[in-house]
Amino acid sequence: MSDSSDFAFDALDWKIVDLLKANGRISNQEIAERLNVTRASVGSRIQRMTDAGALRIVAAADFGAYDYSVLIVLAIKVSGRAPQAVAEELAALPAIFAVHLVTGTHHVEALVAVHDFAELSDAVMASINRIAGIAHVDVCIATDVVFYNFDVGIAR
Amino acid sequence: MNRIDLDETDRAILDLLGEDARLSNRAIARRLELAEGTVRTRIKRLTDRRLLRFTAITDHRQHGNPEFAFLRIRADMRQAEAITEALRRYPQLRTVIMMLGNFNILAVGLFDSREEIGAITSDLLDGIPGVLDVQASIVTQSIKYNERIAKL
Numbered sequence: 001m002s003d004s005s006d007f008a009f010d011a012l013d014w015k016i017v018d019l020l021k022a023n024g025r026i027s028n029q030e031i032a033e034r035l036n037v038t039r040a041s042v043g044s045r046i047q048r049m050t051d052a053g054a055l056r057i058v059a060a061a062d063f064g065a066y067d068y069s070v071l072i073v074l075a076i077k078v079s080g081r082a083p084q085a086v087a088e089e090l091a092a093l094p095a096i097f098a099v100h101l102v103t104g105t106h107h108v109e110a111l112v113a114v115h116d117f118a119e120l121s122d123a124v125m126a127s128i129n130r131i132a133g134i135a136h137v138d139v140c141i142a143t144d145v146v147f148y149n150f151d152v153g154i155a156r
Numbered sequence: 157m158n159r160i161d162l163d164e165t166d167r168a169i170l171d172l173l174g175e176d177a178r179l180s181n182r183a184i185a186r187r188l189e190l191a192e193g194t195v196r197t198r199i200k201r202l203t204d205r206r207l208l209r210f211t212a213i214t215d216h217r218q219h220g221n222p223e224f225a226f227l228r229i230r231a232d233m234r235q236a237e238a239i240t241e242a243l244r245r246y247p248q249l250r251t252v253i254m255m256l257g258n259f260n261i262l263a264v265g266l267f268d269s270r271e272e273i274g275a276i277t278s279d280l281l282d283g284i285p286g287v288l289d290v291q292a293s294i295v296t297q298s299i300k301y302n303e304r305i306a307k308l
Binding site (some may be wrong): 021023056057058061064067068075084088091097098100103104105109141142148151 | 166167173208214228250254262298
């Protein structure tokens with residue numbers, strides 16, 4: 001994983017980022033015209049931010065576009081094994097779209113998206129139950145997403 | 157999250173854009189053997205229906221609020237509406253999900269400091285009627301986050 005913490009966006013970087021957040025498909029040419037800088041400068045700044053792991057331009061699809069209709073939040077307690085090793089095994093499961101190591105009453109937070117409850121029990125929970133070191137899984141079913149902002153994320 | 161009928165062409169376009177959001181309409185058209193106009197129309201329809209969004213994701217540490225935490229809230233659900241309205245007033249909270257389970261609300265936020273997480277936790281408990289318990293889990297390491305799928 002690259003580390004962007006030793007690198008900070010300057011004012012021009014932020015202006016480029018703001019345009020990209022509003023429209024990830026805006027061309028470098030259009031950004032250059034709007035900000036009155038050269039296209040080469042826009043390209044090199046986007047490249048530098050991307051290489052540092054601080055920026056990713058994405059096409060995000062709604063859960064519904066892939067017919068994901070069930071969203072589950074898992075709080076996992078680990079015992080007798082490093083939580084990181086457990087988290088990495090969880091991350092390998094495609095239905096688990098987010099895995100974070102946390103402090104507090106449990107060790108791992110994981111978010112799961114599945115098409116239906118059959119998939120949750122047959123595929124996801126069966127796979128989770130095979131992972132060594134999981135002492136307890138607290139399962140919460142999302143009933144409503146009140147708001148969801150994902151444009152600030154983690155370094156890559 | 158209702159079922160939405162997309163055909164194979166829509167999915168194929170979403171899959172290619174998921175790999176590279178900056179792929180041109182012309183390149184998508186060539187790879188899928190479609191007319192460029194078809195690709196343009198499909199992308200427009202998907203974005204208009206809020207099934208697709210092009211954006212840029214930035215490392216949270218660039219925003220000056222380096223602490224990332226999950227707050228699990230146990231609340232009196234008869235007051236759920238007033239509670240979610242109150243949660244909207246905290247710019248630190250980026251995502252709020254209602255749940256069935258041990259806790260009824262999950263709030264995911266970005267914070268200036270651990271002190272701020274503590275202060276907001278106290279504030280929710282003291283200031284919002286119906287909030288019974290708040291448990292904060294501070295992220296020490298993010299292992300995976302697939303931002304290709306989201307609630308748009």
